Amino acid sequence: MKRxxxxxxxxxxxxxxxxADGAGTxxxxxxxxxxxxxxxxxxxxxxxxxxxxxxxxxxERLEAARKTFGTLVTDFGRASVLRFGPSAAExxxxxxxxxxxxxxxxxxxxxxxxxxxxDTAARQETLAEKSAALQGIPxxxxxxxxxxxEQLASSDGAFRCxxxxxxxxxIGLIAAETLNGWSADTAFARSFTAPSADAEIYRSPxxxxxxxxxxxxxxxxxxxxxxxxxxxGETPEKANGRRxxxxxxxxxxxxxxxxxxxxxxxxxxSGYAETVPSxxxxxxxxxxxxxxxxxxxxxxxxxxxxxxFADEAARGHLAVALLALDHARDIVSEDLSAALGLTxxxxxxxxx
Amino acid sequence: MEIDRRRLMALFGGLLVAPANVLAAPDSEPLxxxxxxxxxxxxxxxxxxxxxELFSIPxxxxxxxxxxxxxxxxxxxxxxxxxxxxxxxxxxxxxxxLPLVAAPGRHFFGHGIFSSDGKLLxxxxxxxxxxxxxxxxxxxxxxxxxxxxxxxxxxxxHDVVLMPDGRxxxxxxxxxxxxxxxxxxxxNLDEMTPSLTYVDLHSGELVEEVRLAPELHRLSIRHLVVDxxxxxxxxxxxxxxxxxxxxLVGRHRRGEEPVLFAGPAETLRAxxxxxxxxxxxxxxxxVATSSPLGGLITYWDAATGRNLGQTSLADGCGIAPLQDGGxxxxxxxxxxxxxxxxxxxLRSVAExxxxxxxxxxxxxx
Numbered sequence: 001m002k003r004x005x006x007x008x009x010x011x012x013x014x015x016x017x018x019x020a021d022g023a024g025t026x027x028x029x030x031x032x033x034x035x036x037x038x039x040x041x042x043x044x045x046x047x048x049x050x051x052x053x054x055x056x057x058x059x060e061r062l063e064a065a066r067k068t069f070g071t072l073v074t075d076f077g078r079a080s081v082l083r084f085g086p087s088a089a090e091x092x093x094x095x096x097x098x099x100x101x102x103x104x105x106x107x108x109x110x111x112x113x114x115x116x117x118x119d120t121a122a123r124q125e126t127l128a129e130k131s132a133a134l135q136g137i138p139x140x141x142x143x144x145x146x147x148x149x150e151q152l153a154s155s156d157g158a159f160r161c162x163x164x165x166x167x168x169x170x171i172g173l174i175a176a177e178t179l180n181g182w183s184a185d186t187a188f189a190r191s192f193t194a195p196s197a198d199a200e201i202y203r204s205p206x207x208x209x210x211x212x213x214x215x216x217x218x219x220x221x222x223x224x225x226x227x228x229x230x231x232x233g234e235t236p237e238k239a240n241g242r243r244x245x246x247x248x249x250x251x252x253x254x255x256x257x258x259x260x261x262x263x264x265x266x267x268x269x270s271g272y273a274e275t276v277p278s279x280x281x282x283x284x285x286x287x288x289x290x291x292x293x294x295x296x297x298x299x300x301x302x303x304x305x306x307x308x309f310a311d312e313a314a315r316g317h318l319a320v321a322l323l324a325l326d327h328a329r330d331i332v333s334e335d336l337s338a339a340l341g342l343t344x345x346x347x348x349x350x351x352x
Numbered sequence: 353m354e355i356d357r358r359r360l361m362a363l364f365g366g367l368l369v370a371p372a373n374v375l376a377a378p379d380s381e382p383l384x385x386x387x388x389x390x391x392x393x394x395x396x397x398x399x400x401x402x403x404x405e406l407f408s409i410p411x412x413x414x415x416x417x418x419x420x421x422x423x424x425x426x427x428x429x430x431x432x433x434x435x436x437x438x439x440x441x442x443x444x445x446x447x448x449x450l451p452l453v454a455a456p457g458r459h460f461f462g463h464g465i466f467s468s469d470g471k472l473l474x475x476x477x478x479x480x481x482x483x484x485x486x487x488x489x490x491x492x493x494x495x496x497x498x499x500x501x502x503x504x505x506x507x508x509x510h511d512v513v514l515m516p517d518g519r520x521x522x523x524x525x526x527x528x529x530x531x532x533x534x535x536x537x538x539x540n541l542d543e544m545t546p547s548l549t550y551v552d553l554h555s556g557e558l559v560e561e562v563r564l565a566p567e568l569h570r571l572s573i574r575h576l577v578v579d580x581x582x583x584x585x586x587x588x589x590x591x592x593x594x595x596x597x598x599x600l601v602g603r604h605r606r607g608e609e610p611v612l613f614a615g616p617a618e619t620l621r622a623x624x625x626x627x628x629x630x631x632x633x634x635x636x637x638x639v640a641t642s643s644p645l646g647g648l649i650t651y652w653d654a655a656t657g658r659n660l661g662q663t664s665l666a667d668g669c670g671i672a673p674l675q676d677g678g679x680x681x682x683x684x685x686x687x688x689x690x691x692x693x694x695x696x697x698l699r700s701v702a703e704x705x706x707x708x709x710x711x712x713x714x715x716x717x
Binding site: 084088089091094095100101102103131132187188200201211221222224225226229230345346347348352 | 389416432433462481483531533534535536537539541542543592593594595597621628644645647666667668669683684685708709710711
């Protein structure tokens with residue numbers, strides 16, 4: 001028996017080392033768990049401050065609640081690149097951030113809750129059963145920053161504040177569930193960090209790499225196509241900053257930069273810079289360059305989102321940022337995929 | 353847009369009820385239609401069972417599937433979603449192709465059918481601002497003028513087939529909401545509700561609606577074929593968690609509940625939650641389903657739903673009847689291959705590595 005075990009170790013070390021040090025393990029340890037923990041903490045801080053506002057309404061406490069919302073948004077933005085596994089389960093990503101919303105469903109539903117003072121929306125347990133549009137960050141943004149939010153500084157806003165508190169608590173719980181889904185003892189985490197041919201979900205390191213590449217590509221597509229292009233329009237006359245996410249809180253570009261930062265952090269944690277063949281490492285450098293460009297340009301806009309999309313100078317920054325995001329996505333789906341030995345089939349795009 | 357019912361009824365004056373494929377001349381050489389991309393250029397190709405091209409039509413965007421009028425040997429090639437262009441052409445290349453453009457506020461989903469007499473064309477379309485699926489109705493004799501639309505009975509209608517009665521359409525409402533301003537991003541995954549709907553071609557009336565079990569609400573029903581028994585088979589793609597692995601192939605008899613077939617667990621796993629095309633062999637007794645993600649074509653006994661095996665074809669998706677017990681298949685890597693299903697033998701008849709064949713291969717004749 002002992003001999004068999006020794007023999008197995010002789011046969012397995014290469015694979016075992018690969019599993020332990022693979023991209024999945026690095027991402028779980030260095031990016032996913034810390035990023036989701038930061039989101040859980042930010043939601044908790046926001047929840048405490050909103051609760052305090054509800055107990056004793058006032059301008060200062062409202063300001064504090066809005067400020068903690070900003071941190072919540074950027075921590076969400078970073079973690080949002082993880083649109084798979086625990087984030088995809090139970091519609092968590094949609095419940096955290098119901099977007100895009102071209103028909104303005106969230107606004108209508110949130111206004112309906114506020115108009116009717118629907119008590120079931122003001123308790124986390126019952127809110128969690130409602131439409132995703134009522135549960136997450138865009139809903140909380142309207143409650144804290146949208147028309148009528150000044151009521152929160154006085155007792156007139158008691159219901160509104162209770163709804164804000166329920167949303168905030170709900171965000172914290174969804175984030176905590178997502179983080180728990182990355183615990184080392186879950187089937188997902190075991191598979192993502194040590195893929196094995198005889199276990200779901202991932203049967204090889206290549207399948208894990210495929211998931212990571214898809215996550216980067218999807219995050220870049222989402223930011224460009226769902227968040228920045230619709231408000232930009234083809235011409236300044238067609239621009240409409242109110243089609244951007246979080247324009248009321250002027251956190252549109254902070255969210256966008258956080259999303260880019262999430263892709264950068266995922267790339268760093270993956271260790272691909274060290275593991276891809278050296279003659280293909282240029283793909284990593286090029287990708288970093290494009291992500292940096294996008295982030296820098298978004299940081300230079302310097303106008304509130306509501307006005308920025310129609311402003312000529314800001315549109316210039318946005319155009320460069322969008323071009324960089326498109327390039328980054330091309331690099332991910334072509335050069336990085338090739339460097340990792342992944343081939344994207346001509347017919348592999350679902351939806352057809 | 354309301355359809356002009358009097359005009360529609362007039363067009364139905366000469367409606368025949370025989371299915372379109374029965375009307376083809378029995379001894380004519382079958383032709384195959386597929387959309388291809390090569391070095392960034394897109395075309396619609398017509399070729400024979402040996403993969404020899406007879407002619408092609410350049411188009412501006414990547415094509416997808418076809419509506420086929422076997423009686424008059426005409427076809428319409430549609431752009432992939434969210435395309436706004438299509439082209440009506442003579443499969444024997446005797447007339448100039450006629451370009452078609454989607455109505456304002458609509459885009460094509462890439463599939464369509466002709467009525468049995470070839471007088472009407474119906475296309476699955478997206479009324480994207482309202483977030484509802486429609487079937488655009490076109491008067492072929494009037495240069496494919498759009499004369500109205502029917503509700504598809506769901507969101508994101510994709511494939512549509514004509515039932516053997518010649519007057520009922522079956523529509524696969526994939527349930528996925530998209531809007532062309534949002535680059536194909538799926539807007540309603542948490543509340544998607546795919547369905548199969550049967551729509552009366554004369555009236556546009558929804559005559560039957562079929563849904564899957566609530567826990568399968570993310571199983572998007574997308575592609576359809578009618579088997580030898582006049583029963584609809586459907587292929588799905590799954591939008592839920594990767595680890596779920598629900599069955600991707602199903603059958604529906606009118607008036608009954610749909611039945612899903614998983615096949616062997618290893619095969620199901622290899623399909624990677626995606627079936628991209630469904631077809632039957634020439635007898636209609638064997639149903640073929642392809643997964644380009646898995647590089648697999650799987651076969652099912654139409655009578656029993658029993659899994660009959662599989663054939664590997666990397667990035668293979670296009671499938672069409674070739675003979676009894678045989679299909680012709682195409683791949684995104686330029687392969688055209690004949691498959692003997694019983695022997696699980698695939699014989700390449702053409703290799704053009706620079707060509708990507710789109711998801712669908714259709715037969716006429």
